Amino acid sequence: MKKGIKIVTIGGGSSYTPEIVEGFINRKLSGELPIEDLYLVDIEEGKEKLEIVGSLAKRMIEKSGADIKVHLTLDRREALKDADFVTTQFRVGLMEARIRDEKIPLRYNLIGQETTGAGGFAKAQRTIPVILDICKDMEELCPKAWLINFTNPSGIVTEAVLKHSKIKAIGLCNVPIGMVNVIAELYGVSADRIYIEFAGLNHLVWGRNIYKDGINVTQEVLEFIAKGKSPNMENIPDIELNKELIEALGVLPCPYHRYYYLSDTMLQKCLKDAEEKGTRGEVVRELEESLFELYKDPNLNIKPPQLAKRGGAHYSEAAVNLINSIYNDKKDIQYVNIRNNGAILDLPEDVAIECNCVIDKNGAHPIHIGHLETSMRGLTQVVKAYEELTIEAAVSGDYNQALKALTIHPLVNDSIKAKKVLDDILEENKEYLPQYKK
């Protein structure tokens, strides 16, 4: 007989880990998820952090009374053996690589951001070979396990897995759930009374219709937002979209749309911030250091409230909800990244999209979308083409695909800049990019 659930978290030394641990504790206590083992896996360079956050996890579990065994290990294969769910939140090259991703584009007057534009491209090049390696291990050691990916760029990484592996994978992001929460706050109601029909790509998703208690309140929400109450996230500078655009769109853009809709303003902001207070990565690095200081406190046995500022709120909520609905065949609706398969008619069938899915024991089933409105369609299509080329480049190490990817990206849009930024990325990440053989 099957015993309790075995969960593996790759990148277990992440500062986010207390969030997901809290989520697991709650579901175990409620009786929904009979979690027996939680493996936190990291690599040699992350060993110290793994120890710190792993010890906190153990204290949290002990305090809660939930009967979950926590295992800390650097041996990924041992951890994966017979796993039921694998979550990923690792960062190839650590925070230093992120900071480089943010800074290289700025040299050429291009937006430098962790997941979008040239920075996101660099992150994808480092991450995809590693995730595919993990999947190869999973195919051998736990072929029936679910991979719940929230390693960024989440949509691109998930698509790489869907195209190049047999592992059942679902990509997650905290953006949609964050947007639901913002609308709920706007109305002063609980999040479960708000429902949004999402469609698009990860970090380029729109809320096409917004419902409060089943009533379509999209226009009302957009009017609110046009007045300045825009949804925001910790990771993104808080710049408001112009109200004329919001009215013209008629749909709710996500926080990352600022990079596309206000590219000039955001570039200036990135440049200024980098100079005055450091890039977001540099800010986060400090934040993380102080978080780890907190985590070391042997008396701390709950998730510290300071973690909320880190920018990943709702990640753990999304992951735990997803695992819960799969395990319990709940058939509820969640916002995830999944193979398109034609749900958005304007995109190829084999790419990843972000949309509303019915979640059951057999995975995520997209609620059909059809065609996107023209302006959403055009932007989505060009960014998706960039993403496909990015994956091809990451898998093959083909410079030509990489150059084409960056050239058509709306935040680069120039082949000379594309070449310069690409050459710098390849040079400064070469230890992480074995696929690019010169």
Next chain:
Amino acid sequence: MKKGIKIVTIGGGSSYTPEIVEGFINRKLSGELPIEDLYLVDIEEGKEKLEIVGSLAKRMIEKSGADIKVHLTLDRREALKDADFVTTQFRVGLMEARIRDEKIPLRYNLIGQETTGAGGFAKAQRTIPVILDICKDMEELCPKAWLINFTNPSGIVTEAVLKHSKIKAIGLCNVPIGMVNVIAELYGVSADRIYIEFAGLNHLVWGRNIYKDGINVTQEVLEFIAKGKSPNMENIPDIELNKELIEALGVLPCPYHRYYYLSDTMLQKCLKDAEEKGTRGEVVRELEESLFELYKDPNLNIKPPQLAKRGGAHYSEAAVNLINSIYNDKKDIQYVNIRNNGAILDLPEDVAIECNCVIDKNGAHPIHIGHLETSMRGLTQVVKAYEELTIEAAVSGDYNQALKALTIHPLVNDSIKAKKVLDDILEENKEYLPQYKK
């Protein structure tokens, strides 16, 4: 019994007219096209030019011995009655409007170009209401006539006609035929030995395969071009694409791709040119003035060689070839703009595309294309979305569609700049934009 062919040229006072007249003369003399009447139509403001160029046309015909009656008129409806072919080469707002189209975007550090980006948007807003008016007249007065459009932006204008009129319309451009000629020159062979498989949109078309005498020479040509022999056109600053991009693409870009692939360089060039020697429109204005001075010479009875510098070479060749193949059911292959209908699977069915078509008495039949390669696809899709929104805006006068169109255009790509440039365009063109009721 049907008598000879009646051709109507709207915008007959254009400086290009001697080209097309020369084409008509040649086909009449060769016996291919029994042209009986040629109506040159213009508007009140163009009366003087019409007189000048019309007189030249008459002298050219007399000299040639071709028996074609030339009619000069400001009465469009009289001209259209029972026409067989209607060609359009008019310019709403005259050269002054073009110069404005080029200058307004420069204010906001955006590329200012006649047919591409915000400038092309402005031209489309002025032109579409007029072409649809012409089509309404045609539906009444010559419903079976063919409309051969080469009014720019030719693809957008043709799509507007295909969507909003019952008139049989084919859009023309001199870009593909120009590219064929450049390749022919490269090899020192006649143009009929070069064949290119084109696919894309007007002014955003790629040669996917290039053949010399049926042999695929695409790679060879790209290597030539990577070494600096890029195809160029008079209307476009002669900036070379970087060779890494050309290699990565593996297909032949058109001259207008420079605006997309070298957006930064081209912007700087536009700004510099505007300051130092005037925009292309200002240069052309002078050129045209000197052309009209030439045309006035009562002894001139041939197309003056100076016309070649004007930038529209091959327009008349394209138009006369097309009329000839339709009239004579030739089933040869020409490069035209036509309803997609699924020939490019990655675009909506009801949009205009530019591609190779078999031309016969019943029109232009696209040779099937299928899917575009990923990087071509992404760029084509976002520009097409811009074009569709541009047409919606031009037909309805809907500010929201206009703002979305400009916001997603790769050469604008920012909603704040989009709003500013849009507001200026609407204000400074208001006499030509009755559809925008405030």
Next chain:
Amino acid sequence: MKKGIKIVTIGGGSSYTPEIVEGFINRKLSGELPIEDLYLVDIEEGKEKLEIVGSLAKRMIEKSGADIKVHLTLDRREALKDADFVTTQFRVGLMEARIRDEKIPLRYNLIGQETTGAGGFAKAQRTIPVILDICKDMEELCPKAWLINFTNPSGIVTEAVLKHSKIKAIGLCNVPIGMVNVIAELYGVSADRIYIEFAGLNHLVWGRNIYKDGINVTQEVLEFIAKGKSPNMENIPDIELNKELIEALGVLPCPYHRYYYLSDTMLQKCLKDAEEKGTRGEVVRELEESLFELYKDPNLNIKPPQLAKRGGAHYSEAAVNLINSIYNDKKDIQYVNIRNNGAILDLPEDVAIECNCVIDKNGAHPIHIGHLETSMRGLTQVVKAYEELTIEAAVSGDYNQALKALTIHPLVNDSIKAKKVLDDILEENKEYLPQYKK
């Protein structure tokens, strides 16, 4: 403030009415549906039946203690005024027309069945003009009401409404819910533990995957069925599919598939039954007469158990569940007929399909399907083409469309027979087919 719900049932004099009334009573008593008014509407010819069944409905409600006002009327427009939900279960031409539909095809050695083949074609020709008339009234009198159609052929009728009216319409059928119940019985579990992924057309729907408690049991179920335990319905002769076919399919066919997969056997059975015991319509006519005798009993105040034999089991369950989920924004999954919109990639976007949908206050949202397996695809496509032509014929009265529809139908498949059966149908139904003007 909105008062209670107003429901209108067109064809209220149907023998099925006690079923749906029972459903309404239960939901009212449970507090889920605050139904205030129930209008049972019928036509002059159905007045007597309306009185009988309407009186029974009133007695049932009184007995139950549910506070619902029942109105019996021949004035459809009065009933529709401000309705919230309109259900349809009418039969143009009454049972006599059905019997003709069954008999005419038999003359030409064609299967004669109420909803499938030439018989279903005839029923569609009579029904579509009437339903579109009802929709026209609804557009005027209750434009926001939901039309819940289960008038057969339900998929075709629903598609006609979706194509030719603005009314929000959802088509229902008892086949999917019936299949779920059969599988539940097979396992001896309650129906809510069985979940089937349906895809196809009304009366041509397959269960692509069958789950018990979230576990895929499709192969197991097919093995059961291959051994002879095939799902059946009262309206369809109980002939077993050959086990080789079931194995080859790998999916669960619906009861109506027998007409396609066993066309020869079913034809012989139809011919024999017609001769020996009368067509299904004739059997049902007697059944209905005895039902109405029962209904007349002034002491009867519950749904009589004999109704179960009538063949429409689960209709009311489907309808009441659907209304409940719409009204209460339940976001549960039901099996309905809805605009394809690309959910099945192999069919046109504007046709009706039958599939799993998430039901909320805003209607039915299909769970995306993608491509059908090849053999399902081929059959579905040809039957859908028949359906589209059938609707075109019914709306326009175009003989050519009708002839093409029948010629390609797999159960006719011969233009000479198609013509003969069509001519008889048109002649013998002419009072109900004003659209066919000779």
Next chain:
Amino acid sequence: MKKGIKIVTIGGGSSYTPEIVEGFINRKLSGELPIEDLYLVDIEEGKEKLEIVGSLAKRMIEKSGADIKVHLTLDRREALKDADFVTTQFRVGLMEARIRDEKIPLRYNLIGQETTGAGGFAKAQRTIPVILDICKDMEELCPKAWLINFTNPSGIVTEAVLKHSKIKAIGLCNVPIGMVNVIAELYGVSADRIYIEFAGLNHLVWGRNIYKDGINVTQEVLEFIAKGKSPNMENIPDIELNKELIEALGVLPCPYHRYYYLSDTMLQKCLKDAEEKGTRGEVVRELEESLFELYKDPNLNIKPPQLAKRGGAHYSEAAVNLINSIYNDKKDIQYVNIRNNGAILDLPEDVAIECNCVIDKNGAHPIHIGHLETSMRGLTQVVKAYEELTIEAAVSGDYNQALKALTIHPLVNDSIKAKKVLDDILEENKEYLPQYKK
């Protein structure tokens, strides 16, 4: 330097060979095709026929003065080495197998025809393994050669090659060219003045528009045909379509449509013919025997006129025209079978379709078709699904695919009959069906 062209004809002992030889002679003499070697290849069982027809070929060439070397061989690999064009006209199992294909279906009251229905299915099962074997040899011995297939069922065989081999293949049929000739005769004009827009599948192709000298005469032609002048072919019983159907269709069906549009009549005719005068195969067997008697005559050095009755008129014309246009990069339009690639939007991209193509040195480029009219679409889709399953079965030997293929074929349409006919086919062809391992 490349010497003259090397052509290989597989199935060189066919009675058709004198036709294609005549074609090669004419093109060689005209200077269009510098054919140097013609290899006629056959198998051991066909050795005698190969000798007879090969000797005739040599006499024909000698008489003509064309300098072509004819090689007769049983060694396929020797023949294929460095070939430029390979044509195929072989018959696995010889005429005896064809006669069985025609007779087995008749046992179950199903149409028995060489290429359509269950007979065509059987032929495909025998032929596909052999053609794929030939292609494997070609990949090794002449990877750049063109395969010109007219082995029946030509569309299915071509699709199998396109899906399972890298060889450049084009499928041919004499049906379209035959229809053009019939229309030309109807008007008493030469065939080059008639142009038809074809779309569909091999042996299920429609002429959507018919032009005489570029003028659309479709309606006129259909009226002629409705009066009884239907196009016919020697291989198909001469039964007229009913005029009501022809009017309803509005397009020109091909001769094989009779099997679909007059299935009942054709079945009766097949049954009667089989009893009274033998199946078509039996008739042809006698015809062939007398042809071979003629061929033996050492004084015969031209194509004997009796060959015209054989039923394959225009095959050689089609093949030689195709080779000519490829070799000479002619860019003319021919009617061939080719990968769909989306040219017909209603079919999968990877299937074979029959349509108008521009032929040049690089192959056949379909003129885009778009959507088929509804009734054409439905029939085409179900037959294509049958064809896809037939290919899957032939390649894999999977009984399930075979059973599904036959079950959905409009000329079988019953799974019990499908099983019976399939079992007989497999049993009686087992020596030719190694892929079906029991």
